[in-house]
Amino acid sequence: MTETIDRRRLLTSAVVGGASLVGATALGSLAPEAAFGAPDQAVEPGAPDPNFAEGRITGISAGMLFVTGSDMALWRIRITGGTSIWKLRPTTFDTVAVGDGLYARGLRLDDGTLAADSVWVNIVNLHAHIAAIGRNVLHLDHKGRRVVGHLVPGTSAARYNNTPAVSDMSMLRVGKHVQVIGAWVPDTNEVEIATVYASA
Template sequence: MNQTLNRRRLLTTAALGGVVGATGLGSLAPEAAFAAEAATVEPGAPDPNFAEGRITKISGHMLLVTGSDLVLHSIRITDGTSIWKLNPTTFDQVAVGDGLYARGVRLPDGTLAADSVWVNIVNLHAHIASVGRNVLHLDHQGRRIVAHVVPGRSAAVYNGTPAISDMSLLRVGRHVQVLGAWHPDTNEISIATVYAAA
């Protein structure tokens, strides 16, 4: 049996009340949210196993999400769903108003049984406008973003080297890519990883 069928069977079992170990079905790293899914999706067609948007309602273990294209998604959180909100976390940390990306398997009723959910995740390409104590002020497409360094969590990757907690090589004017968690309805984020040239 191929991996897609195994994954579908495991998620269907979890959605119907079975137990599947969290993160057993894929990476929860924030980079995985933006990775192309190795599926047989026609170029330009929507991925049926992906959903994004803002949470408008939570009922039991179901999330009602309004996509940026105004499509409504029903997302089931199962025993095997892995949840990221700057760190791996639990379902009780998810709130109405949060944004999310979710990957999983579509059930016959159209519900997405999620294997991974990234809450408030952002992926920004920006320039550093200023550097302060535990904060970067970023210029992102003409908008100012306040990016908070979270001690013990935020990391920097310089020229593709392994991630380190030292942010001292970040310089004003440099281009950076920042993965992090958005603070809903603000221009602020918490930094997971900053990618920069040293």
């Protein structure tokens, strides 16, 4: 608890003072792998997590994301120098746009803002069947709806059962079940594929 309070004070002073938080701090790294999982679980199983936000971006201003949750909750999410941002790949704040969807994890500050440790922009995790395969595109059936998955050269990778991620998509087959981690293209039925998991 003491660490939580101290971390909140650090983040508050950093965002108010405009300081840039980078890498490790005296409280430990703010990188996502260090942020995942507090030693004690403060939130009851089954309950909403106040340190997690979901929704679509309605405004961006001075390092702050204004987000309307899908349940209509309003969020103000502070981006610091220590925030990790993912949008198809690890990226930077300037790639985030109004209209994007997101999930964010961080720490709720006393002013009601969420100081973000990690923000995943437009991320989707689809379980689908391959309906057709084209040049750099997978046509997916996802819960009875068609989703167009774009393969992005240099980024998209495939994992076949227990293999490491590879760029070779040649083992994908029409009719096969796949899991796709990707980035939704807002207001379309299209995603850009980061990783496609397929059974061999």
